[in-house]
Amino acid sequence: MNIHAIRAIYRFEMARTFRTLMQSIASPVLSTSLYFVVFGAAIGSRMGNVGGVSYGAFIIPGLIMLSLLNESISNAAFGIYMPKWAGTIYELLSAPVSYVEVVIGYVGAAATKSVILGLLILGTSRLFVSYEIMHPFWMVGFLLLTAITFSLFGFIIGLWADDFQKLQVVPLMVITPLTFLGGSFYSISMLPPVWQKITLFNPVVYLVNGFRWSFYGKADVNVVVSAGATVGFLLICLGIVWWIFRTGWKLKA
């Protein structure tokens, strides 16, 4: 294992994060605060409780998930896309590193950043609503698992993308709609019966509900199913990354 290489990549990526502190940390925190003001305070005060928790508290896990997914994907995608775009990827390809080390470095850094962000949003929301976390270990577990899985997914997008538009299209056109329709702001039980069935095909439903369960002990789907679905997606992403590096797809001529 080339530990020095993992450390080098990880530090390089984290340095990029801290260099762009405003963009990478401050702006998601600000936008989440705005969600709280609008949905939590203004609208939430007229909503009443959802499943025994106040609406403001109810949306916290969903909001964290929203940022976690978007940031994990865009971070990791950008991290590996930039060297491809700038041509500096030659160094990575010519270095004595295995794909496992490359993935640990890039995905590890992207996931770290997302987790920090998730915790920051959690802290920020404390300013607006009070909440408790019933299963803190599960909460941290879901946070890590989701951050790693979607950083891996973002890494794949970064490898696949050959222009900036492709880099943006998946987070914007796929992830954001799925998150909004994934029960971040509502309980599935609020939907008409037909949509309750359809929405179960949305993978984000499982993420949000698993995470929400760790907060309030209640969710629309079983927590084991949630965790299983996330791990399943993680394995799929790992398989794809393994295949990409084995074949050199989009990396080596």
Add this chain to the structure above:
Amino acid sequence: MTSSESIADAIVSVRGLSKTYKSGFQALKRVDLDIRRGEIFALLGPNGAGKTTLISIICGIVNGSEGSVTVDGHDIVRDYRAARGLIGLVPQELSTDAFESVWATVKFSRGLFGKAPNPVYLERILRELSLWEKRDAKIMTLSGGMKRRVLIAKALAHEPRVLFLDEPTAGVDVELRHDMWQMVHRLRKSGVTIILTTHYIEEAEEMADRIGVITSGELMLVEEKHSLMRKLGKKQLSLQLQAPLSAIPPGLESWPLELSDNGQTLTYTFDTQGEDTGIAELLRKLGELGVDFKDLRSSESSLEEIFVSIVRGRA
């Protein structure tokens, strides 16, 4: 004509290497090449000849289609860690990070190649390349020549034993060129093997121990520089005549002589390989014929002329 003899103690050994790109373009055709430990090897060839492809395969950036490469006995595919750890690459393109500092990027390179941090060594490299003053500068603020220096520093950060310089002096000013060649000599002294590609033939002529010529993906020849120049080089003796001649004097028709400059200059072309150049005899005969000259000059054909004749000979 892949005329590379097998070298027992080769540090880089290329065997039957072919590369066909997806487009169907065959960039390399069964190349065999041995690079000697500690030598400076220049790979010459026109654009698109396959120089960069060859280097890219050895360094692991491009996958070869057929054949094998070993670096110090390590196969570049099966034993890629050991092989790549020995190699440093300075690419042709000025591909650098924009926002990183010089120090950070050099430190990154060293780590990426699996070496423990060594600030003392990195400082030495940066000082040698006149980059020390710029260590905290963002790379994007540097000039093109400085960026080239950064790429060299990155390639040397992990103390490689084999250094590839792909067109190192393209678009580089005189000062950097000079610095760079001094550095190449220093590296060679410390036992580093250097493989460079270049368009500038005078560079190869000045620096290299051996020269390989590649065109259309085929290694045309590999030769000691001196023997190559001896073998293919021609010398010319030019005589500035006292009085112009209207024709080659009788008795000298069989000599490879040429009159030019309105009969003012007589040029004799001879092979450098033969022991007897024939100069003494020619001058004696000219003396007998009463042809006087006021000046004489001999010149050797340059590597460039040799190179052009090889490439033309193929086409």
